[in-house]
Amino acid sequence: MFPERINxxxxxxxxxxxxxxxSELLYARALAATVCxxxxxxxxxxxLQIVIGQSWEYKHEVIDQLHPGMYASASELEACxxxxxxxxxxxxxxxxxxxxxxxxxxxxxxxxGVVSGSSRGxxxxxxxxxxxxxxxxxxxxxxxxxPGKPDPACYNLAAKQLSMTSHRCLVFEDSxxxxxAAKAAGxxxxxxxxxxxxxxxxxxxxxxxxxxxxxEFEMLPIQQP
Numbered sequence: 459m460f461p462e463r464i465n466x467x468x469x470x471x472x473x474x475x476x477x478x479x480x481s482e483l484l485y486a487r488a489l490a491a492t493v494c495x496x497x498x499x500x501x502x503x504x505x506l507q508i509v510i511g512q513s514w515e516y517k518h519e520v521i522d523q524l525h526p527g528m529y530a531s532a533s534e535l536e537a538c539x540x541x542x543x544x545x546x547x548x549x550x551x552x553x554x555x556x557x558x559x560x561x562x563x564x565x566x567x568x569x570x571g572v573v574s575g576s577s578r579g580x581x582x583x584x585x586x587x588x589x590x591x592x593x594x595x596x597x598x599x600x601x602x603x604x605p606g607k608p609d610p611a612c613y614n615l616a617a618k619q620l621s622m623t624s625h626r627c628l629v630f631e632d633s634x635x636x637x638x639a640a641k642a643a644g645x646x647x648x649x650x651x652x653x654x655x656x657x658x659x660x661x662x663x664x665x666x667x668x669x670x671x672x673x674e675f676e677m678l679p680i681q682q683p
Contacts, residue, residue: 466675467628467646469620470564471596471613474574476510476632477650477670478561479552479584485509488542489517492535498525510633510656513575513606532600536577553588556671557630557650562593569620571596573612573629578602596620608635610643617643628678630670634659646678 475481486506493500500521508520518532529535564570570593574581578599585591596619603611617624629640632650640647641662649660651668660666665677 466626467568468626469569469571469595469617469622469628470561471571471573471616471627471629471640471645472557472561473629473631473633473636474572474576474581474584476652476655477630477636478554478557478572478590479588480554480652480655481552481584482506482509482656484552485539488539489521491542492539493521493525493528495538496525496528498528500524506656510635510658512633512635513600514577515600515604516575516606533577536580540580552584554652554670556669558588558590560630560670560673561590565593569595569622571598571616571620573598573616575600575606606635607633608638608642610639613640613643613645617645631660631663632658637663648673648678 472478486502486509489509490500490502490505508517514532514536518529518535521528521535561570572581572594576599578601581597581599596616598612598616600606603615605611613629617627624644627645629645629647630650631637631640631647632652632655637647637649637660647663649663649666650670651660651666653668664679667673
């Protein structure tokens with residue numbers, strides 16, 4: 459039974475990369491390789507700063523500033539990076555099992571969605587790979603909203619599509635920009651501070667955990683009506 463002493467969420471949204479799957483370092487390596495393939499320079503360390511929590515629209519904007527005209531669009535950049543990303547992905551287990559455990563537990567009682575800066579095609583492939591399609595009521599990729607995180611557009615749209623009240627929605631995010639987007643939308647937010655993940659400022663979150671499977675609703679601060 460859900461506790462009655464707090465206002466329960468009406469819906470739950472998860473970020474994908476870094477929250478449900480450990481893919482951001484692979485993204486960074488793929489982005490660096492994609493830029494270098496066309497004669498540019500980008501270290502993996504710098505690529506990681508571009509990748510974490512950000513949409514492909516943002517990644518393309520940054521790469522276009524560094525190397526004007528190298529890629530015509532965010533979709534082209536992602537498609538080229540996928541050639542480097544999909545290979546390692548096929549033999550590496552990217553799942554963060556503790557996060558998936560929580561998602562499945564919450565999905566038994568609440569509508570659950572994925573709100574990500576990745577493309578819908580990439581998200582749907584990952585969702586099929588990790589086997590959570592039946593638990594999800596909503597999937598939003600970067601093509602579905604603008605601007606990207608930390609703007610709240612993605613979470614405002616997610617609440618609207620499920621006909622939910624924003625302040626009664628709960629978000630799980632691992633990045634600074636993701637937490638800021640959720641809070642700007644007026645949602646409750648749990649920051650995922652995975653010890654092995656890249657450091658992020660999650661101080662704006664209502665709660666920060668190193669293992670999402672430990673989450674219980676009683677941990678959240680009481681929400682005002």
